[in-house]
Amino acid sequence: MSTKPISDRLKDLGIELPQTASPAAAYVMAVTSGSTVFVSGHIAKQAGKPWVGKLGLNMDTASGQLAARAIAIDLMATLQTHLGSLDRVKRIVKVMGLVNSTETYTEQHLVINGCSELVLEVFGEAGRHARSAFGVAQIPLGACVEIELIAEIE
Amino acid sequence: MSTKPISDRLKDLGIELPQTASPAAAYVMAVTSGSTVFVSGHIAKQAGKPWVGKLGLNMDTASGQLAARAIAIDLMATLQTHLGSLDRVKRIVKVMGLVNSTETYTEQHLVINGCSELVLEVFGEAGRHARSAFGVAQIPLGACVEIELIAEIE
Amino acid sequence: MSTKPISDRLKDLGIELPQTASPAAAYVMAVTSGSTVFVSGHIAKQAGKPWVGKLGLNMDTASGQLAARAIAIDLMATLQTHLGSLDRVKRIVKVMGLVNSTETYTEQHLVINGCSELVLEVFGEAGRHARSAFGVAQIPLGACVEIELIAEIE
Numbered sequence: 001m002s003t004k005p006i007s008d009r010l011k012d013l014g015i016e017l018p019q020t021a022s023p024a025a026a027y028v029m030a031v032t033s034g035s036t037v038f039v040s041g042h043i044a045k046q047a048g049k050p051w052v053g054k055l056g057l058n059m060d061t062a063s064g065q066l067a068a069r070a071i072a073i074d075l076m077a078t079l080q081t082h083l084g085s086l087d088r089v090k091r092i093v094k095v096m097g098l099v100n101s102t103e104t105y106t107e108q109h110l111v112i113n114g115c116s117e118l119v120l121e122v123f124g125e126a127g128r129h130a131r132s133a134f135g136v137a138q139i140p141l142g143a144c145v146e147i148e149l150i151a152e153i154e
Numbered sequence: 155m156s157t158k159p160i161s162d163r164l165k166d167l168g169i170e171l172p173q174t175a176s177p178a179a180a181y182v183m184a185v186t187s188g189s190t191v192f193v194s195g196h197i198a199k200q201a202g203k204p205w206v207g208k209l210g211l212n213m214d215t216a217s218g219q220l221a222a223r224a225i226a227i228d229l230m231a232t233l234q235t236h237l238g239s240l241d242r243v244k245r246i247v248k249v250m251g252l253v254n255s256t257e258t259y260t261e262q263h264l265v266i267n268g269c270s271e272l273v274l275e276v277f278g279e280a281g282r283h284a285r286s287a288f289g290v291a292q293i294p295l296g297a298c299v300e301i302e303l304i305a306e307i308e
Numbered sequence: 309m310s311t312k313p314i315s316d317r318l319k320d321l322g323i324e325l326p327q328t329a330s331p332a333a334a335y336v337m338a339v340t341s342g343s344t345v346f347v348s349g350h351i352a353k354q355a356g357k358p359w360v361g362k363l364g365l366n367m368d369t370a371s372g373q374l375a376a377r378a379i380a381i382d383l384m385a386t387l388q389t390h391l392g393s394l395d396r397v398k399r400i401v402k403v404m405g406l407v408n409s410t411e412t413y414t415e416q417h418l419v420i421n422g423c424s425e426l427v428l429e430v431f432g433e434a435g436r437h438a439r440s441a442f443g444v445a446q447i448p449l450g451a452c453v454e455i456e457l458i459a460e461i462e
Contacts, residue, residue, distance in 0.1 A: 025263070026270035027285035031247050033306040034189060035342060038248045041286030054257070093339050094346045098288050101445045102257070103362070103410070109333070109448035116334035131335035132349030132456045134406050135446035137255045138289035140263035148286045152341040179417070180424035181439035185401050187460040188343060192402045195440030208411070252442050256411070291409045292443035294417035302440045 006086035009122050010076075017077040030082040036093070037082065037151045042074045043143035053144035055135070056105025064099060064107075065114030067145045072115040075149050076122065083153060092119050092129040094150040100143065101135025108133045115147050160240035163276050164230075171231040184236040190247070191236065191305045196228045197297035207298035209289070210259025218253060218261075219268030221299045226269040229303050230276065237307060246273050246283040248304040254297065255289025262287045269301050314394035317430050318384075325385040338390040344401070345390065345459045350382045351451035361452035363443070364413025372407060372415075375453045376422030383423075383457050384430065391461060400427050400437040402458040408451065409443025416441045423455050 010017065020029065030039045044051035044067035051067050053059035080086050097112030099105075112133040119127040129149075139146045164171065174183065184193045198205035198221035205221050207213035213221075234240050251266030253259075266287040273281040283303075293300045318325065328337065338347045352359035352375035359375050361367035367375075388394050405420030407413075420441040427435040437457075447454045 026267050026274055027249070028282045029284070031245065031282070031284045033245060033247045033304075036190075036344075038284040038304070040248075040284040041288065091339065091341060093341045094348075095335070096286070098286075103291075103445055106446055106448060106450040108446065113334050120334055128336045128339070130337070130339045130346040130348040130456075132404070132406075132454065133448055134349065134444045134454055136288045137257055137291045137411075137445045138260055138262065140260060140287055142260040146286065146288055148284075150341075150346070180421050180428055181403070182436050183438070185399065185436070185438045187399060187401045187458075190344075192438040192458070194402075194438040195442070250440070252440075257445075290442045291411055291445045292414055292416065294414060294441055296414040300440065300442055302438075 006122060013121060015073060017073060017080055020077050020081040029078045035153050037153055039075055039078055039149040041146045041148040042071050043139055043141060044071050044145045045074065050141040050143045052142040054100045054102060055111060055144065056102030059144055061107045061110050064111035064144060068097065068112050068114030068147065069118050071145060071147045072118040075147065079151060088153045089123065089151050090126065090154050091152040092123055092127045092149065093152050094130045096148045097133040098136045098139060098146045100139045100145065105135060108135050111145060160276060167275060169227060171227065171234055174231050174235040183232045189307050191307055193229055193232055193303040195300045195302040196225050197293055197295060198225050198299045199228065204295035204297045206296040208254045208256060209265065209298065210256035213298055215261045215264050218265035218298060222251065222266050222268030222301065223272050225299060225301045226272040229301065233305060242307045243277065243305050244280060244308050245306040246277055246281045246303065247306050248284045250302045251287040252290045252293060252300045254293045254299065259289060262289050265299060314430060321429060323381060325381060325388055328385050328389040337386045343461050345461055347383055347386055347457040349454045349456040350379050351447055351449060352379050352453045353382065358449040358451045360450040362408045362410060363419065363452065364410030367452055369415045369418050372419035372452060373422030376405065376419050376455065377426050379453060379455045380423040380426040383455065387459060396461045397431065397459050398434065398462050399460040400431055400435045400457065401460050402438045404456045405441040406444045406447060406454045408447045408453065413443060416443050419453060
């Protein structure tokens with residue numbers, strides 16, 4: 001990871017992290033265990049509301065990539081709130097990306113690249129993560145994509 | 155976590171943990187690595203048999219919540235067998251909840267609350283976990299819900 | 309784990325690990341964090357190409373098991389490339405197996421046994437892992453099975 005603060009990289013990319021919602025539910029958005037941070041699955045949102053859609057039915061791969069990129073921003077916002085600063089991230093360890101898919105849509109990997117590529121741009125070498133991507137029958141509130149993340153901290 | 159033993163909390167809630175089945179398969183029900191316990195995905199059971207159903211087709215959200223709650227009890231039974239005592243749990247770190255869903259059912263988060271809320275009741279602050287919930291095409295033996303869990307121990 | 313090198317066990321089983329592809333994408337095939345190795349989801353391949361199929365539609369359980377076994381070999385190849393030697397594996401901690409399934413196919417656990425059983429054969433006691441298996445709507449490139457793995461190293 002370069003010595004440039006992550007906040008500067010985000011500014012270079014024109015990305016402003018949103019306010020994170022306070023957890024309303026029976027779970028929390030992130031938990032640290034030792035040096036590992038487990039971030040809850042984040043559904044895609046657009047203008048603060050669930051980004052509804054099913055790939056292969058009413059949404060194309062390019063739109064799915066934008067949704068996955070939007071989730072990456074929300075995941076970083078959650079990490080920042082949880083850690084105080086994204087500079088505490090030593091490594092993005094793993095991403096699991098779920099794509100709301102018909103039984104025949106097979107480009108889940110391209111959709112989740114929308115998240116993976118932004119993570120790489122922001123974190124550089126420290127952003128090179130392991131990953132699984134696959135198509136699910138549905139996602140809470142009808143969202144088109146859901147992504148969870150594991151990070152290592154100093 | 156309060157100083158009250160978990161076994162007392164379970165008694166207060168009227169919950170008796172079942173006997174855990176001996177692992178019959180090519181895998182085990184839980185593995186400890188360092189201070190992290192990875193618990194295998196547990197399918198919902200009713201009277202010892204797979205709790206069969208698909209949300210959106212032949213099962214409603216309230217029934218799904220009961221199934222998720224039943225899995226939480228089985229997960230705790232597995233943890234107790236694996237650890238000797240639930241008091242060794244420092245934190246419930248993460249839950250992944252899979253709901254057997256039609257292509258249009260979108261209340262997976264409400265279903266998995268049936269597990270999350272019981273975990274909170276039993277473990278208190280130590281039960282506040284990260285979570286992902288989503289809808290899958292099917293689950294082994296036709297079960298309506300499957301949940302896996304990660305816990306941190308002392 | 310017996311003191312016999314894993315490479316000898318593979319030879320006994322007549323298994324030759326394939327060359328691993330260099331990561332072409334926005335992610336990597338494995339990341340080590342502390343003593344934990346997170347291996348990316350690997351899709352089933354046949355003769356180097358995606359092993360396409362959907363269980364319950366155009367593929368039976370026995371074929372799915374062969375696909376899961378083939379993935380186990382690829383996962384071990386990735387681990388060997390990542391670690392230098394499979395003898396550094398202290399424990400196979402967890403396997404997550406996704407089966408490309410119709411809405412009615414319910415033998416995902418039997419399919420993923422194709423992976424779990426080979427892992428046990430190769431690693432012995434150190435191969436006894438936690439596991440989740442479930443059916444997904446689709447998998448990248450139409451593959452029939454995808455499996456990710458977590459291992460502990462010395």
